[in-house]
Amino acid sequence: MTVRNLEGGQPAWVRIVGEAGALRGLPQGGTVPAGASDAAFETSPATEELLRQAGPAVQLFDGEAAAGAGITLEAAGELVCVVGVPGGIMAPDRQDTPTDLLVEVLPAVERSGELPPPLAPDVVLELRIAAASASAYEVKAGQYIQIIDVDGRQCSDFLAFDAAELRAGREYDIDPTTTRTLMGSSFSGPGLHSKYFDTRMRPLVEVVQDTVGRHDTFLLACTAKYYEDMGYPGHSNCTENFNRTLAPFGVTARKGWPAINFFYNTFVDAHDRISMDEPWSRPGDYVLLRALTDLVCASSSCTDDIDPANGWSPTDIHVRVYDAACQFPNGSAHRMTPDAEPRMSRQTGFHSRTSALTRKFEDYRGFWLASCYSGSGPIEEYWACRERAVVTDLSALRKFEITGPDAEDLLQLAVPRNVKKLAVGQVVYTPLCYDHGGMIDDGTIFRLGTHNFRWICGDEFSGVWLRELAAKHGMKVFVRNSSDQLHNLSVQGPRSRAILKRLLVTPPHQPTLNELKWFRFTIGRIADRPVLVSRTGYTGELGYEIFCHPNDGETVWDALMEAGVPDGLTPMGLLALDMVRIEAGLVFAGYDFSDETDPFEAGIGFTVPNDKPDPYVGAAAIERRRQSPHRRLVGLEVAGNEPIGHGDCIHVGRAQVGVVTSAVRSPILGKTIALARLDVSVAEPGTPVEIGKLDGHQKRIPAMVVAFPHFDPRKTRVRADPPVDEAPERIAASGQAGSVVADDPRGSVNRSR
Template sequence: MAMVERFGVAGGTSMAVTLGAGDRLTIRDAEGLQPAGLVVLEGDLGPLPERLLTGATAPGSSVTLEAPTASTVVISAPGADMAPDEQAPPTDLVVEIARHGANARPLPPPLGRVKAELHIDAATASAYKVSAGDYIQVIDVDGKQCSDFLAFDAARLDDGEEIGIDATTTTTLLGAAYPGPGLLSKFFDGRMRPLVEVVRDTVGRHDTFALACTAKYYEDMGYPGHPSCSDNFNGALAPYGIAPRKGWPAINLFFNTAMGSDNRLSSDEPWSRPGDYVLFRAMTDLVCASSACPDDIDPSNAWMPTDIHVRIYDKAQEFSKGNAHRMTPDAIPRLTRTSGFHDRTSVLTRNLVDYRGFWTPDCYAGNGPIDEYWAARERCVVMDLSALRKFEVIGPDAEALLQKAQTRNLAKLAVGQVVYTAFCYEHGGMIDDGTIFRLGLQNFRVVCGDDYLGVWLRQLAEQHELKAWVKSSTDQLGNLAVQGPLSRTVLEQVIWTPPVQASITELKWFRFTIGRIGGPQGPAVVVSRTGYTGELGFEIWCHPKDGVAVWDAIWAAGKPHGLAPLGLSALDMLRVEAGLVFAGYDFDDQTDPFEAGIGFTVADKAEDYVGKTALARRRANPLRKLVGLEITGNEAIGHGDCLHIGRAQIGVVTSAARSPLLGRTIALARVDALYADLGRTVEIGKLDGQQKRIAARVVRFPHYDPEKTRVRA
């Protein structure tokens, strides 16, 4: 059976691939309307179609070519920058290569100039030296293959002292099972000194709990004499004077293990795909060792050990930091990226977190969450929310598609208007919430939190044979939220709108206008009167190339009014006070809009839509309800804490925050409908839910401005 490799060509970029004789190359336009280009640099692909993918294609359209000889080709996904009021983003192409016969899967291309590399055959291990500052890339060549990793301080080894990575110290210092790219990225030794930093991780699932496999493990399983990683390490490390051990406490990259709530260590097949990798940076001179685990008696290597490849890159090179994100398990991975505002936010803070695949400030060094919170409530704040997912829904059946996909009646949505809505599965559970902008008669923009929504919308269009395209525009639209009582005052100085568009002063709640920054020749923007804070506020949508200019203009206009930057920590306080729900916390695919507290989004419309029957049944027979809680005392409360009446659990806390304005801890919680009446006393269970209880009372929510007078101001 031919091996199939999958790559992605991002919209507006190109990539080179190598083919062997007989290999089959497929170029697929997953979203439709995206042209493709192909140039043969070496070899021959025979006669090429006059037009590969013309840009007038349906989602999923493809062409397949077979290479008669070894060839190198460049594939491009051409496209220009998209203005914020346009709907033609360049989107990704999927490239698939089916290798013929004995043609081997090539190693993934290097990340940069390679200083040294070594190939580790299945069931073996190797040791190698790495200089301080250099990068170490450990690659899973064929996927689902574990690789144990050891690192020792080389200088201490020269003095006869073995000091290596200490998983217990690392876990204790980080408060996490293992490091990842970002702030909490270091592996420490027993002296609490960092030895390696995690720069990139395309898997995000590893083992730091158990030993590298040992001879004893195989003996106890009935396989005496079976090779083990620990024995292989002993042989590889002997030339460096490192004493052998029965079992090495290694960092097992790609191994899928977890400690359960039942205090049991579980394991399963690795999550890694072919070409996945972890990129480290040496914090000091190191002696390292890597293995290709020989375990073929359980799922740890998917029952078939394969090879590992290690590359060393010079410290003079620079690599972006990031995790890999996939919208579906088989999707092309995307490393954590930065927004068009990153050049400005990153000089104000180092506290950046990977939020939905974007490096986003959690809080700012010169302010802090409490100060940022008060700035939003009393003055004005600016926040980078570019991580929100954007989809352009266009075509003659665009409205018909969205009428089937969500709970609002779009027939009532005017051009220039925005509506908040819910997207549900057939059983009534929610896929996501989001807003829909109507840019034209059959032109819509969906803004939500989850990439998968775009996949699902395309599947729905195909299922109902609707002529509509769903084009990803996240990378073409930066989103800067300007929120607070003085937000209109600030933006009046910045946003120019033509006579046919509403001015900032005229813009009504849940409407948008199209304008420019500073005047008719300034950067193009779309401005919506929307937000996630419960305050008067706006969102500015622009192309990332204009992000710095947009930030600078707003920053300059806002400074006299006390404008401050806002991070995710302060935003969480604001949205919990305002009763605004968050995916994965206040709702999921087991929660319907009524149980999520947004039943108002379920319209009584004639058209059939996904989940309509289930939602009618759920509305008539509610089982659970979202309520507000006021908590007695100052104990920390968090998502997932159980709610009890007596011994019985009757609900769960979905979101909680300490409210600076109200001076108490508040929460949103989903409870059995029988116990949702206002004033009801309940208890929050801590520890195991029974040994410790914290009193709380069911109250109306939103806790802050329940009539929404401020946001409507």
């Protein structure tokens, strides 16, 4: 058994149930004091029973363990190991976040065919489908069907029939064409739009959970003809296997079965050809479905061994059926890196409140966030942001605690900004770049102390990259993921300050809300819950972000919504957020920048100073790109009302000269606007261009290059100072009044994210 301290700095211990000395390789003299090992961690009743039987705790790691540190132990006999990973709730102004350990068990004798444990105890069917075979089974309405790829990289075709109609002699099965038409997607993912339909447009099953994310709903299960055409007459195939197993149910045999091809990695290439490669699935990966009516189902282990479809070697599939009384949350698995452990979509600390206001959620980077709200909708939410105030759950942002004596040196090396100039309590927006100048991510750095920083970004890989950079340069620094300890609300709009002033209580040594300058943060309490509040945002409006522990999410939400009633505070979803951020010229990963674009091409060249005294990653490449730019991010004003989208080509004459990165119909400007990346030869304001539709040539939409941001280009709204009559005395946490410090937020040199 190898235990790895993935991010470093995480204490851990082990206790065993078995004979003393049965676990070899334990550190000597590392016994944890009695009682200390049972503090500050979560247990289940089963674990508590094991702990009563276990021997003393032996420390595996202390709080100084390096990232990636590992210890390998060997079992001399059969035993049970209990690994404890202590950690408590992290306050927003602290950085003592607990992090994950990885435990890898290597069996003495290599084995395969093992199944992950059931998702719930109420299993009503266990069905092993041997390699290159198929089986049929019945499922009642409401029951759950888990299709498991036992050894990985194995496809499984799935059929489902309305059981009542089948008994009446009528075949209504899943129809891929109907499903794709109604869903607008080749594969239906977990969530609101997750269903598979028959030709009557009635849903038969819905996807509840998926740990793979790559499947196929537009090809037949493999057929005899496929193998004959490939030169393998008589090869076993899924269609004939289905015909045999479904015959007892009165299903008519077919030459080819339209199926959901779970784990089948097919794709449409750039030339509109359907291609395939090995599946993405790993051992134990699964899809969980819920039956929406009584069904007759059939599942196969695909027989294909003549191409990469099953990794060239078919293996087993396993089907588990769970009782309808089980409760499973919707979600897809997310992996930070290809070799990372999967993690199912999770809810934020505010989900109980947002889910009471809408059912329109999307899985955004592993978190369920609201697209819009039932009581308003995107347009009304947009105007609330521009005219009053809105609150948006943005807890999917990743947070990393960067601590240690070399924390400043690491960030000074990692980003173009001069982190040495960053004061405690200040925030700076910056890109993170590779050596070739392309962007990994963008985000904000918060300075909490001399050797204490917080990096808030969109991509979880940022933490991995920073950790690797620190190791490469031998730096004494920890980079630990605190995303599950800090969830956040964005409160934006002209009335945001007035609302938060009613709530935020700060101690004497921290700025009040009126004193809080642009790109600064303060620490205080809302509804007696600890919070960190920064004057930052993603809307182009005056605004703030509130960070709290998810356990305090409901209390903070309730207090905020109550305080916002007089000012018309409205919840806002991601659809309206996209509208305001495009108007404000704020870039979005995967749209306006990628690892192929440098900060200048992403329109954030202001984040790359000319005079940074220290070297940083990508400096040479970025300087070359600065001196010899090829492309530039610009604004476009588009003629007419035709929809414009990300990826639309831009032409001057026949030649393509660029691409639309983001576009929106702006309510406040009354026109369609876009951000676009153009060749520098046509990037000057006033240059006419055309946006290509259809094949890029048959249909052209006129547009004009303009400066961006399109809305409030001087940032007067986001920089807004409080009027003189909005400067009440400070209310300290102790209840004592303090002095008012009149800081000028226009003194900040940072720009809005």
